[in-house]
Amino acid sequence: MRANWVEVRNFGRLQSYRAEFGTGGLVAFIGANGVGKSTLALAMKFALTGTINTEGNKDENICQLAPTTEPSWVKFCFTHGGATAEITRYLRPSRPAEMIISDGSPHREEITQDRRVTARVEELLGVDQRIIDDIVMADQGAIFGFLxxxxxxxxxxxxxxxxxxxxxxxxxxxxxxxxxxxxxxxxxxxxxxxxxxxxxxxxxxxxxxxxxxxxxxxxxxxxxxxxxxxxxxxxxxxxxxxxxxxxxxxxxxxxxxxxxxxxxxxxxxxxxxxxxxxxxxxxxxxxxxxxxxxx
Known part of the structure; x- marks a missing residue:
């Protein structure tokens, strides 16, 4: 899997941010403590699995600085096996997850609903959610946990x-x-x-x-x-x-x-x-x- 970009709106400590990852090499988030490195990684993981491994419920991951009228969501785009997938998951308002898969042809596959999107991600990557959590998108401090x-x-x-x-x-x-x-x-x-x-x-x-x-x-x-x-x-x-x-x-x-x-x-x-x-x-x-x- 190669990450293409991730965009967040009122997620964690980030109000509005988009990161482009280019087309090759390893991707690393480097910066001072508190700038949002872990937040971006968590957003990518949330997009793939629909789960957030933090205490409390998902709504507590909405940016505290955001007005209650503003939405909170995560978008993540990646390429795997010749197919490009774009996933959108919402924290506010409560809406079903969305996933669009394209392989360069005019035909596009569109999936909605959280469970169906998660199942399609596992099918596309060829691994289950446990492997995504432990290896593909391991949390900070748990990168060697699978060992x-x-x-x-x-x-x-x-x-x-x-x-x-x-x-x-x-x-x-x-x-x-x-x-x-x-x-x-x-x-x-x-x-x-x-x-x-x-x-x-x-x-x-x-x-x-x-x-x-x-x-x-x-x-x-x-x-x-x-x-x-x-x-x-x-x-x-x-x-x-x-x-x-x-x-x-x-x-x-x-x-x-x-x-x-x-x-x-x-x-x-x-x-x-x-x-x-x-x-x-x-x-x-x-x-x-x-x-x-x-x-």
């Missing part, structure tokens, strides 16, 4: 983000199939085939010399050998299928390893971004000190 989760929860979240959950399903399916295969001892198919041919030859000779009625015993033996041959053939086919399934496990293991590597790279990028933000805030503080000393 405290269990390994299974982290693996589940990253599988959904990077699209490897399908590989996990295939892996489990293969494991269940392998566990269900019954391995039979090796059998000598050539020996059974030779015995079968011998019986056929003997049966033909008996039928020729004594007639069909006297060949019942040979026919029974032939039927038994036919059944043995059928079962042996089935076992060999099962053995070959097991070998094929085992060969398919290697690329899936490679995909899972790639996903784990991606998780490490993501964690490093987040740490780099936090370091950059801290350096930026330190620079702002030094600039304030320098301005005070010059005045």
């Amino acid at each position: 405290a989760q269990t390994a299974a929860k982290r693996a589940e979240a990253f599988a959904k983000i990077f699209g490897t959950d399908v590989a996990e399903k295939i892996w489990k399916s293969i494991g269940e199939h392998v566990a269900s295969i019954r391995l039979w001892p090796h059998v000598n198919l050539d020996g059974i085939r030779d015995s079968l041919q011998t019986c056929r030859t003997q049966l033909a000779a008996v039928q020729q010399n004594l007639g069909d009625d006297s060949s019942a015993a040979v026919q029974q033996r032939l039927a038994a050998l036919n059944e043995r041959y059928r079962q042996a053939t089935l076992r060999e086919q099962t053995r070959a299928r097991l070998v094929q399934v085992s060969e398919q496990r290697a690329p899936l293991q490679s995909q899972l390893a790639t996903a784990q590597t991606t998780e490490t790279e993501y964690r490093n990028n987040v740490e780099l971004l936090e370091t950059t933000i801290k350096r930026g805030e330190a620079g702002v503080t030094d600039a304030h000190v320098l301005l005070r000393s010059q005045s």
Whole structure:
């Protein structure tokens, strides 16, 4: 997901503000304490999920400086998977959320109502609200909170983000199939085939010399050998299928390893971004000190 812009009206400490994010690179909010960095991040999260993780109700996030006659809303535009979505959610007056999705064609998809908009966002991004809250739009101070989760929860979240959950399903399916295969001892198919041919030859000779009625015993033996041959053939086919399934496990293991590597790279990028933000805030503080000393 790439954020394009966010606009707020009487939301939090901001009365009217619009931020454009450009077309590439990382997006960072840098500024002194209290200027509204967290408010913008909260507005983007509110637009995506319709929830605000603060104490009290949503109305308490309306700017206290705004007259009661003025509206309060959030608009957020982002691009993901070739589609551009614009979401509007209202605090005042109480109105249903709105979402417009376009992919460059004349057709536009329009969705209304809070729950339908939230469901469409989850469908478009391919993740649920919990992942949006914990990873995609983590609150200030909780950016590394997902790392405290269990390994299974982290693996589940990253599988959904990077699209490897399908590989996990295939892996489990293969494991269940392998566990269900019954391995039979090796059998000598050539020996059974030779015995079968011998019986056929003997049966033909008996039928020729004594007639069909006297060949019942040979026919029974032939039927038994036919059944043995059928079962042996089935076992060999099962053995070959097991070998094929085992060969398919290697690329899936490679995909899972790639996903784990991606998780490490993501964690490093987040740490780099936090370091950059801290350096930026330190620079702002030094600039304030320098301005005070010059005045």
